[in-house]
Amino acid sequence: xxxxxxxxxxxxxxxxxxxxWFSIALIAPAMxxxxxxxxxxxxxxxxxxxxxxxxxxxxxxxxxxxxxxxTVFADADFWSASWVTMKFTxxxxxxxxxxxxxxxxxxxxxxxxxxxxxxxxxxxxxTSAAVTGLFWRYLYDTQFGVLNFVLGAIGLPEPNWLGDYxxxxxxxxxxxxxxxxxxxxxxxxxxxQALPKEPFEAAELDGASQWRILTKLTFPxxxxxxxxxxxxxxxxxxxxxxxxxxxxxxxxxxxxETMTFYLYRTGLKLFRMDYASTMAVFFLYVMLVAAVFxxxxxxxxxxxxxxxx
Amino acid sequence: xxxxxxxxxxxxxxxxxxxxxxxxxxxxITWSTIAGFYTDAMANFVKDFxxxxxxxxxxxxxxxxxxxxxxxxxxxxxxxxxxxxxLETAEKAEFxxxxxxxxxxxxxxxxQGLVNDVAPILRGxxxxxxxxxxxxxxxxxxxxxxxxxxxxxxxxEKQAFKAKYGYDLGQPQTWEQHRDIAKFFTRKxxxxxxxxxxxxxFFGVGLMAGPFPEIQDELSAPLWGMGSDWLTKNGKVPVDxxxxxxxxxxxxxxxxxxxxLTVTYDGVMNQMKDGQIAMTHGFFLDQxxxxxxTEEMVPGAKMSAIEAPGKRAYVGGFxxxxxxxxxxxxxxxxxxxxxxxxxxxxxFAELGGASTxxxxxxxxxxxxxxxxxxxxxxxxxxxxxxxxxxFSSNLFKTPFxxxxxxSMQIPLQAAAAGQISVRQAAERLAxxxxxxxxxxxxxxx
Numbered sequence: 001x002x003x004x005x006x007x008x009x010x011x012x013x014x015x016x017x018x019x020x021w022f023s024i025a026l027i028a029p030a031m032x033x034x035x036x037x038x039x040x041x042x043x044x045x046x047x048x049x050x051x052x053x054x055x056x057x058x059x060x061x062x063x064x065x066x067x068x069x070x071t072v073f074a075d076a077d078f079w080s081a082s083w084v085t086m087k088f089t090x091x092x093x094x095x096x097x098x099x100x101x102x103x104x105x106x107x108x109x110x111x112x113x114x115x116x117x118x119x120x121x122x123x124x125x126x127t128s129a130a131v132t133g134l135f136w137r138y139l140y141d142t143q144f145g146v147l148n149f150v151l152g153a154i155g156l157p158e159p160n161w162l163g164d165y166x167x168x169x170x171x172x173x174x175x176x177x178x179x180x181x182x183x184x185x186x187x188x189x190x191x192x193q194a195l196p197k198e199p200f201e202a203a204e205l206d207g208a209s210q211w212r213i214l215t216k217l218t219f220p221x222x223x224x225x226x227x228x229x230x231x232x233x234x235x236x237x238x239x240x241x242x243x244x245x246x247x248x249x250x251x252x253x254x255x256x257e258t259m260t261f262y263l264y265r266t267g268l269k270l271f272r273m274d275y276a277s278t279m280a281v282f283f284l285y286v287m288l289v290a291a292v293f294x295x296x297x298x299x300x301x302x303x304x305x306x307x308x309x
Numbered sequence: 310x311x312x313x314x315x316x317x318x319x320x321x322x323x324x325x326x327x328x329x330x331x332x333x334x335x336x337x338i339t340w341s342t343i344a345g346f347y348t349d350a351m352a353n354f355v356k357d358f359x360x361x362x363x364x365x366x367x368x369x370x371x372x373x374x375x376x377x378x379x380x381x382x383x384x385x386x387x388x389x390x391x392x393x394x395x396l397e398t399a400e401k402a403e404f405x406x407x408x409x410x411x412x413x414x415x416x417x418x419x420x421q422g423l424v425n426d427v428a429p430i431l432r433g434x435x436x437x438x439x440x441x442x443x444x445x446x447x448x449x450x451x452x453x454x455x456x457x458x459x460x461x462x463x464x465x466e467k468q469a470f471k472a473k474y475g476y477d478l479g480q481p482q483t484w485e486q487h488r489d490i491a492k493f494f495t496r497k498x499x500x501x502x503x504x505x506x507x508x509x510x511f512f513g514v515g516l517m518a519g520p521f522p523e524i525q526d527e528l529s530a531p532l533w534g535m536g537s538d539w540l541t542k543n544g545k546v547p548v549d550x551x552x553x554x555x556x557x558x559x560x561x562x563x564x565x566x567x568x569x570l571t572v573t574y575d576g577v578m579n580q581m582k583d584g585q586i587a588m589t590h591g592f593f594l595d596q597x598x599x600x601x602x603t604e605e606m607v608p609g610a611k612m613s614a615i616e617a618p619g620k621r622a623y624v625g626g627f628x629x630x631x632x633x634x635x636x637x638x639x640x641x642x643x644x645x646x647x648x649x650x651x652x653x654x655x656x657f658a659e660l661g662g663a664s665t666x667x668x669x670x671x672x673x674x675x676x677x678x679x680x681x682x683x684x685x686x687x688x689x690x691x692x693x694x695x696x697x698x699x700f701s702s703n704l705f706k707t708p709f710x711x712x713x714x715x716s717m718q719i720p721l722q723a724a725a726a727g728q729i730s731v732r733q734a735a736e737r738l739a740x741x742x743x744x745x746x747x748x749x750x751x752x753x754x
Contacts, residue, residue: 055385056407056712142568143580163519163570165728251520252570253723268378269715270745 048277055271068278081262089237092173100184108192121182133246136175162248165255172243184229191225231294332363336640338392344370347448350660354653384409392635396628398435399714405438406708410630412441416642426666428694434705435626439753445649446626446665450595453689456588459611463503481618484531491564494587513564515577515586518725523573524718526623530591534619540703544749546739556731570726582606591622595663597686614686620696707750
């Protein structure tokens, strides 16, 4: 009887609100913000994607059924931008993950200057791509840039970093790698430092080789963290805009025109909000499906662990 | 005596009170415009207007690349955020056609002298649409060309050029001559220029082939020069003509610094001041104060502003127009007339701004040696306007002009960079334009 009344007390707040309603009240502001700033615009975009909407002609037009989707899927520029985005994402995320994890291991084993290195790693992340992109544009400048000055001084070819359509995308990727590798490194380092010591001590006592420890213990234990970083970086790279806007504006030609940049151009230069919304909806759908597929095993793993503990 | 002081104090107090009463509630107007020199210089003249008209003008500086988008959004939403807007030449028809701006024909009825003072070609391109007047341009970036006159005048270079090409070296009169000169002056480090060995590579021409609309401004010169246009009277892109001029332009890239593929006008000016190039392509004459600095920075350099070969070049000006959603359109119109008027245009010219008024451009004072560093291009600008009198481009007569203008650099630059062929670029431009207009573009009479 005593315990029953205690539990009833726990389920009601002092104001007489049940735990259920109290928790709803707590998340209500966040839900309201999400509703106003995410779900309503999304619903609006969905509506626009089925209508004629040339913003420069004023009001929204008639419903066109799936015409906008047909037009977008038949648009070669849309697929070209998707291909550019995919190439960029694979290369940039691949490099960021490998370099970031490598740096994390180096830092984890470092005996000195660990703190200052960690602080320095935060610097590229501390400024927006719009600002650092401007610095990089000057670094890449073929006439007055530091990169070509150094390359020229040691007798190496001086590429046209942002003007040569065969390498411009990789120049943007290099900038993105510079900016985001520290993020991967810091998260991976935090993951490494949080690993339990016991399995490693046991493995050492059993005489396991470094390679075996790395492949059978470190990476499997670190997998959830790395997977999460991978998903975050992939999402970020897929919606790349700022670096392209500052460095190349999608050029030369369309060689660095990513999905988001093409969407911006369609929506805010040509004011075809119908096509832009259609692309955005499709883009969101693809990202959601990919994220669900990618995150499901990870969430399951977290849930299993929570249950075990 | 005490009474006298009291009376005097009362009179002063009443006078200042009356003054305060007349301007205690200034009319608020907002001007959206381009961040940079144009606006910084104009900001000084806003004060004058405020005092004379009991107004408060808020100037909103917006980066040129975002100005069009921002203004369209505000116009469509009829937010009234901007009373006075700043439009590029290609944007006028769209804003007028869609009712974003108010016609000012009636307002200027008793100010016809001012409207007529705007250089006629500029008036046709930037001010008039479907028989109405839509504002006043306050700044022109109409193109001509900048050349290193010292190179063209050098006896040794003249002799070598004549021996190679069979005609005299001088200011180019045709695009073929322009190409020959560009090729002739393109030299490697160690080769001689004006008899002196070069310490770095030198190029015949600076080009704006970066991912900016300036590439089409450059190409307008040879395209208009050959009697063609970006849009035919049927509203279609003349693919063969575009292919021809783009092909010549791509050829010219061989004689330009490789940075041509990333830069716009400021990059070309830097190349000029750094002593890297002999001349420009069709280039904005308002950049003269910048170009003439080459004379200080490159020993022996002498600059000239000339008409582009074929006497055709891009005509552009920033039009000040009044938003349809303005809460104070009358004050906004007064402001347009103030900034575009002769007094302010003269003061603007004193600061080195490129005026739009014939009376200012043809004033001998601005072409005098004392003003050379600021307005030394005025005589040439006048010549350009005279040579182009009667010309008009269909690009500025279609309500889709702004959208076309904002996207045509993509295929053009793709060809310049070698991503696609010149023919493909011309065809793609035609397809893009057709897509934007939903068929042949409508052209206003």
